[in-house]
Amino acid sequence: MIGHKAFPEKPGKCPHCYSSNMKDVEVLGAYDGPLFWECETCGIQLLRFSRRTTDKHLRKVKGLYYDLEEEWMDRICEGLPN
DSSP, X not given: OOSSOXXXXXXXXXTTTOOSXXXXXXXXXXXXXXXXXXXXXXXXXXXXXXXXXXXXXHHTTTTOEEOTTSXXXXXXXXXXXX
């Protein structure tokens, strides 16, 4: 992620490459909704909230593991699956 500037609303264009291909990025269990924005063209990631608030949300899922390969998308483990 770049800098400390927060973009509370998804930018219409990337401030780095000026592409209009911005997407929402959600982190399961961290926040209900997009946690940051990402440009699909250059890959830059932009904060939605302050860095402090983003870190607070990400701490909620520290140490949790998601098995996205299986059918159990709603299953969150506190350790690596067997």
